[in-house]
Amino acid sequence: MTTLPSAALPRFGPAWVTWRQHRFALGATALLLAALAVLLLLGGLTARDDYHRLGLDKCASFTPGTRCDQISIEFNNQYATASLLLIFLLVLPAAIGAFVGGPLIARELETGTFRFAWTQGAGRTRWLVTKLAVLTLALAAVSAAFSPAYKYWNAPFERTLPSGFGSYLPFEFGGLAFPAQTVLGFAVGVFMGVLARRTLVGIGASFLITFGLSMLTVFLVRPHYMPARTTLGKIGRGDWGVGTTYQNPSGGPVSSPEAHQLFVQFQAQNLNRPNARFRDWLAARDYRIVTHYQPSGRFWSFQLIEAGWMLALAAVLAATTVWMVRRRTA
Amino acid sequence: MNGAAIEASGLGKRYGRSWALRDCSLSIPAGHVVGLVGPNGAGKTTFLNMAVGLSTPTTGEVRLLGRHRAGSPDALDMVAFVAQDAALYRNLSVSDMLRVGRGLNRRWDERTARERLAELGIPLDRRVGALSGGQRSQVALSLALAKRPGLLVLDEPLAALDPLARHEFMASLMTAVAEDGVSVVFSSHVVAELERVCDHLVVLQDGRVQVSGDVEDLTAEHHVLVGPADQADEIAGLLPVVRSRRAHAQAHLLVRTPRSVPVPPGWQRHPVTLEEIVLTYMREPAAAALPGPKAVAR
Known part of the structure; x- marks a missing residue:
């Protein structure tokens, strides 16, 4: 018990302090993710039962108009509401990051306890770096452990509702994206907390920033991680269509005002024909549709690119936070 | 203990446009109990914050116990600080607070700290926030002494205490000084207590040192x-x-x-x-x- 004199800090001493101070936030996060995982696993079990009961496992393909297509539509409709609600899972990184990261330093500044923490022998840099390292690892671990639950739930739908690999939730929970986003959310939370010096401001600001950033990523940034390929035909299974352009009869590109013009023309000519398809109409006039897509084999490249820039940004924020805490004066 | 407990030369601290402390050169001898007094806003807390490394000087520097620059790793090892209102984690129990201190310090005398708290009848399993103000100050003092510091700095340790708790706190402090030979610097605006406890006195006025000398x-x-x-x-x-x-x-x-x-x-x-x-x-x-x-x- 009595350690006198000693040259080093006790092994895991600062880490224990981190655990003791933040075990509630970590426990609550783990509990929330565990509860969601249980819901997804139960939902996944039921979906599997229905899948087999409807005989979808015996379907080789889902060509439109066939019985297999009809029961797959029935199956998908049955779970439409559940799938829609799951979109809220995209909030998780921002929520967890703000909840765990926001108060981390801000509460110490607000209540004055930093005056105790920063005058201990370990010094404030060691104290902060330990907090950041331990909590980053813990959050990455619990968020990585959550991903399989989503995959289990989603497996039956991979056949009946095929989507490109970049589709929000399968991409989010398919690999590195969710842990990386959660770690980034945590770094944003700590940074904003130190900047704002107020717990609630830190939590609110970091939630909005992280959520805004992940929405920007999902809708604007992610499709462009690598230059898209183009095809005049249909894209393959798992390929991710990220845009459409047109080619005129002479093989040149069609500008977007021109394309709009064509579509208006198509609509005017086909007012009474609800089954008419723009694609066929264009084909009849020697126009062609060019689909821009990311081939399915790029899934892990995209995961690595996303995790890479998010973790790099998190590291920059963490370093800035350490710098701010080091030069902050009472 | 040789040399000065705190030696400030040309020390100044500016917040925005106003100087909280100006051109402060001061040598506080080691092995004494030093009172730092002055009206509110005189710069007492500013001076102590710089001495314990919470704040960096705008001009000049502070050296502790003869050589260590304030805020350096060595200084943090050798100086203990009891902040105003005993800034402890209120949601932790006293015994967890002790473990936090043990986890964050190279030197730690847990046994003496536990004995002190037991003598004072402070329950170790009680949350710090549930203790009385006097008990909380005693816990803060025990944590500070457990570091076995060469210098103990206290910022307004008596301000929030009732007269009885004040008396008990000062008694504890004096016992520790007698047993450990630690140098003590504390700020206070309770002038009446000083003559009984201090053997050296510094008066700060308007960001400057006005009086500095042995009480005798x-x-x-x-x-x-x-x-x-x-x-x-x-x-x-x-x-x-x-x-x-x-x-x-x-x-x-x-x-x-x-x-x-x-x-x-x-x-x-x-x-x-x-x-x-x-x-x-x-x-x-x-x-x-x-x-x-x-x-x-x-």
Whole structure:
């Protein structure tokens, strides 16, 4: 018990302090993710039962108009509401990051306890770096452990509702994206907390920033991680269509005002024909549709690119936070 | 312990446009209990924050225990700080608080800390937030002493305590000083307590050091001279007068002069208490009682 004199800090001493101070936030996060995982696993079990009961496992393909297509539509409709609600899972990184990261330093500044923490022998840099390292690892671990639950739930739908690999939730929970986003959310939370010096401001600001950033990523940034390929035909299974352009009869590109013009023309000519398809109409006039897509084999490249820039940004924020805490004066 | 407990040279701290502390050069000897007094806003907390490394000086520097730069890893190992209102984690139990201290320090005397708390009857399983103000201060003091510091710095340790808790806190502090030989610097605006506990005194006024000296010297060198009012100006020309008060034909002069200087004929000399000396200086911002340059320079 009595350690006198000693040259080093006790092994895991600062880490224990981190655990003791933040075990509630970590426990609550783990509990929330565990509860969601249980819901997804139960939902996944039921979906599997229905899948087999409807005989979808015996379907080789889902060509439109066939019985297999009809029961797959029935199956998908049955779970439409559940799938829609799951979109809220995209909030998780921002929520967890703000909840765990926001108060981390801000509460110490607000209540004055930093005056105790920063005058201990370990010094404030060691104290902060330990907090950041331990909590980053813990959050990455619990968020990585959550991903399989989503995959289990989603497996039956991979056949009946095929989507490109970049589709929000399968991409989010398919690999590195969710842990990386959660770690980034945590770094944003700590940074904003130190900047704002107020717990609630830190939590609110970091939630909005992280959520805004992940929405920007999902809708604007992610499709462009690598230059898209183009095809005049249909894209393959798992390929991710990220845009459409047109080619005129002479093989040149069609500008977007021109394309709009064509579509208006198509609509005017086909007012009474609800089954008419723009694609066929264009084909009849020697126009062609060019689909821009990311081939399915790029899934892990995209995961690595996303995790890479998010973790790099998190590291920059963490370093800035350490710098701010080091030069902050009472 | 050799050298100065705290040695400040040209120390200044500016917040925005106003200086909280200016050109402060000061040597506080080790092995003493030093009181740092002054009105609110005089710069006491600013000075202590720089000494314990919570705040960095705008100008000058602070060295502790003879050599360590304030805020350096060595200084953090050797200095313990009890912040105003005992800034502890209120949601932790006393025993978890001890474990936090153990986890964050290279030197840690857990047994003595537990014995102290047991003697004071403070339950280890109680949350810090559920303790009384006096108990909380005692926990903060125990945590600080468990570091086995060479220098213990306390910022207004008595401010939030009732008279009984004040008395008990100072008793604990004095016991620790007697047992460990730790140097103590504490700020206070409770002037009445000082004479009993301090053997060195620093008065800060408006961001500057106004008085610095051993309590014995200060009380030995200050007297009140009482005599005819019409001779008061003549005396003031000969001796340094801190304050003069005239009532009818009589003048009361608080002078700073060695006891060896003879009392002028027709005048009487009376001793003054430390409290009176301190209050007088605080009322007269222009007066100063500083050691000569020899004591400050190394």
